[in-house]
Amino acid sequence: MATILVVAEQANGKLKKATFHALGAAQQLAQKGGAQIQAVVIGQGVSGAAQELSQYGVTVHAVDGPEFARALAETHSAAVAAAAKAAGASDVVIAATAYGKDIAPRAAAKLGAGLASDVLGFAGEGGKAWFKRAMWAGNAIATVEVTTPVRVVTVRATEFPAAQKGGSGSVQPLKVDAPQPKTRFVEFNEVKSARPELTEARVVVSGGRGTKGDFKPIEQLADVLNAAVGASRAVVDAGWQPNDLQVGQTGKVVAPQLYVAAGISGAIQHLAGMKGSKTIVAINKDPEAPIFQVADYGLVGDLFKALPEMAEAVKKLQ
Amino acid sequence: MTVDLRLNVPRYASLPNIMKAKKKPIAEMTAQQLGVDVSPKVRVVKVEPPPQRAAGVKVPDVQTLVEKLHAEAKVI
Numbered sequence: 537m538a539t540i541l542v543v544a545e546q547a548n549g550k551l552k553k554a555t556f557h558a559l560g561a562a563q564q565l566a567q568k569g570g571a572q573i574q575a576v577v578i579g580q581g582v583s584g585a586a587q588e589l590s591q592y593g594v595t596v597h598a599v600d601g602p603e604f605a606r607a608l609a610e611t612h613s614a615a616v617a618a619a620a621k622a623a624g625a626s627d628v629v630i631a632a633t634a635y636g637k638d639i640a641p642r643a644a645a646k647l648g649a650g651l652a653s654d655v656l657g658f659a660g661e662g663g664k665a666w667f668k669r670a671m672w673a674g675n676a677i678a679t680v681e682v683t684t685p686v687r688v689v690t691v692r693a694t695e696f697p698a699a700q701k702g703g704s705g706s707v708q709p710l711k712v713d714a715p716q717p718k719t720r721f722v723e724f725n726e727v728k729s730a731r732p733e734l735t736e737a738r739v740v741v742s743g744g745r746g747t748k749g750d751f752k753p754i755e756q757l758a759d760v761l762n763a764a765v766g767a768s769r770a771v772v773d774a775g776w777q778p779n780d781l782q783v784g785q786t787g788k789v790v791a792p793q794l795y796v797a798a799g800i801s802g803a804i805q806h807l808a809g810m811k812g813s814k815t816i817v818a819i820n821k822d823p824e825a826p827i828f829q830v831a832d833y834g835l836v837g838d839l840f841k842a843l844p845e846m847a848e849a850v851k852k853l854q
Numbered sequence: 855m856t857v858d859l860r861l862n863v864p865r866y867a868s869l870p871n872i873m874k875a876k877k878k879p880i881a882e883m884t885a886q887q888l889g890v891d892v893s894p895k896v897r898v899v900k901v902e903p904p905p906q907r908a909a910g911v912k913v914p915d916v917q918t919l920v921e922k923l924h925a926e927a928k929v930i
Binding site: 620651659666670671675676677679681683684739761772773779786791794811814815816817828829830831832834835836837842846849850853 | 858860861894895896897898899900901902903906907909910911912913915916917919920922923924927929930
């Protein structure tokens, strides 16, 4: 039987949410051709994370050691390739996060495998699974076939449901000789935020050029809704907000239950990053703004008045 | 190294340098000479437009918006 290997992503021994979405994608892929699923967790002190993942009914290969403590692409991709060989995997599935995008191409090269990146869904039957992926800022969906015996895919976490616990699995330690890396970890500076992470939040409130750099109304509403704060490219380019808040083609792809776009005109590159949201609300002064073409609810008005009003109204509901 | 979009301001080629560049020899080589395999590992089966999002409704004021989000969309 064919085997699909899911690469887990963890930080400080805790699995990232994207891992479960990657597992969900692997389950969909497995249904196409009747494959079994295994997983690999890489890092230092990951036995807890490996145990947790095994509760999803998969055999987990744990690659544990100080040489894997930091997520360097060189060592981690070597571990992925080793695990894929150990599992006899025909497909390697990784979430298309910064981590996944970093290691997938290297792992594919080591395995002589073709790569399909940022996959949104599967098509085709049996061993001939085809991959649907977004091209041209989401303006076209290409269906591609990877023609190599082993295939590496990165999947867009927002397009697949998270896997549910169930079934019995086990953890197997896997010894991997890490290559001597040509890069060295120096330090890690984390931006601490009380708000949920942009790509994992249930609600996202984003501001654009219309905020004129004043994000207070955005943050106010975000606090009431327990939402993450996002921004359009114009805002980040102007230096009003840091890079990691950017939603769009060159920023993050989000698909929350509710996306509120305030003062964002809706350039195609921005839409590419949030079109998958379940409900989209647009607040903009310009009634002709393209954002209204994708919004479920549009409000023509001044965000500096509308957002505080909205925050008040939501508070009353809670 | 891959770099962030906003890392720096690009240095553009000056006109004299563009003129000079036209006279520079360009060496052509094949992938074979370099010993790399460039045969495609991915075949495009088809390309199609993405599903369109239907345009929604315009709401007159914030009160209506919040009510709709609560009662219709059930997201808040």
